[in-house]
Amino acid sequence: MLEHEGIQAIRDGVRNLCAQYDSAYWRELDARKAFPEAFVAAMTNAGWLAAMIPEAYGGSGLGLTEASVILEEVNRCGGNSGTVHGQMYNMFTLLRHGSEEQKARYLPRLASGELRLQSMGVTEPTTGTDTTQLKTTAVRQGDRYVVNGQKVWISRIQHSDLMILLARTTPRDQVAKKSEGMSIFLVDLRKAIGHGLTVRPIANMVNHETNELFFDNLELPLDCLIGEEGQGFKYILAGLNAERTLIAAECIGDGRWFIERACRYACDRVVFDRPIGKNQGVQFPLAEAHIEIEAADLMRWRACELYDRGEDAGTSANMAKYLAAKASWEAANACLQTYGGFGFANEYDIERKFRETRLYQVAPISTNLILSYVAERTLGLPRSF
CATH class of the missing domain: 2.40.110.10 (Butyryl-CoA Dehydrogenase, subunit A, domain 2)
Known part of the structure; x- marks a missing residue:
């Protein structure tokens, strides 16, 4: 998928907002185990969390494609979109299966930020x-x-x-x-x-x-x-496909943050009278991580495309989440290895993001269950459970 001007405008807008909440902001919150109240309020007031709510209810009426870019950019800027992503995908069930009275009662208040569905x-x-x-x-x-x-x-x-x-x-x-x-x-x-x-x-x-x-x-x-x-189980599944695609986008944002950080450090860090980035032992893991992130990104766009067209996105959403979670974790490892001992120091933020992206190997669905899904639903192998 080629990004159009609207996608770039979303990236620029989210980056401008995230610039007000730098690494020190997230580091301090992490130390206190505190919720990013100011950041969430800013995202709400800017309308980013109402991206997928129809315009008739006060939202922007955008698709999963645009929503995924919003969350990707939060993580790429060093933030933690896990603090806001629930507002994006939890309302799918209400939007798709709620009554007209329920949607009229809740969606405008979710769009304005009066109510939160996290x-x-x-x-x-x-x-x-x-x-x-x-x-x-x-x-x-x-x-x-x-x-x-x-x-x-x-x-x-x-x-x-x-x-x-x-x-x-x-x-x-x-x-x-x-x-x-x-x-x-x-x-x-x-x-x-x-x-x-x-x-x-x-x-x-x-x-x-x-x-x-x-x-x-x-x-x-x-x-x-x-x-x-x-019929609740059937309703939940449609929302979970959106959730997995959005999580994939978050992982892609994480992966790009790790790779960009590591590449800058590899160019600046001098050991034995040469930048460590000259060493192929440093170059190759970063190059491999970049390739895997780019490949995962292609599957993310595929899942978004299918979902926004109203087609079955189950397999693509699961594969996007699997590839992106795996790629972001490999990027995290490569980044930490590039930084060496300094990667364990809180002030560099590597260890914080390292912990955050590890979550996505487990949740919202484990990698093993995705493999089971693809094996049985796509390849036609007999059910294992």
Whole structure:
């Protein structure tokens, strides 16, 4: 895909905003495990987080292609788009499957920043990515649903007003397919926390705000249901394809940050009376990392193209995420090796970004599950589970 003037304008705009939040800003937040309130507010006010909300609801009406560039540039500038990407992809379920009343009620307020939809409650501690086995239930009782169960690794609850929740509304032994009987709800966290929903933060190796959730007879009004009851798993999948493509773009941004940093350092750092960049032992890993990032980028554009045309982007989205996560990790290793001991010093930011990009080998879907997806869905091999 050849980038057009509109894409370059987006890059320039995001870079100009990110220039106000330099490495020292992110380093200080990382040290305190703090949320980038100022950065998120600036991104919201500039309209970048409303990129994919239709113009009729106050957004920009852009596609996944443009959204991916926004998140790529945040990471390429040294930031952490993991603090804002939820607002991009969590609203897909609402946008595609919500009622007209729900969209009119929430989308304009999401576009303006009055409301934040940064969280999605799917993963559970005993089922992991085997989503069809989830145990959280939502039982209809008169004019409400009553939710009980547990979720884990649910991010940005503390900085979100709303959450997409997947829960089982029909027992597994009463459905024809294991993927049936689950439903999607839009939870108002301001009303839920402390009234049936308990949040327990999880300390972790990166500055990524994530939590365990405990539901104890949480009551939800009927109008919290998105789409048709029992079809939630199908609804979630479309949003996950967008999520994986956006994560791929973030990894590409990370990879380019690592390579650019390493190349500058390799040209400036002099050992044995010569820049270390003259040594092929330094050159080759960086060249290889650059090649792999560029290849992953091509698959990112392919996934975006299919998604924006309304075609099945599942395979391309998964492959883009796999290639980009792998490439960014290799770029991180090459960069750290180029810096040597200085790469471990906080002031150079390598170790921070090193930790941040490692996450994407595991989440939002592990590389092994992507390999299973491609083997079985694309190559026609027998299912392994």
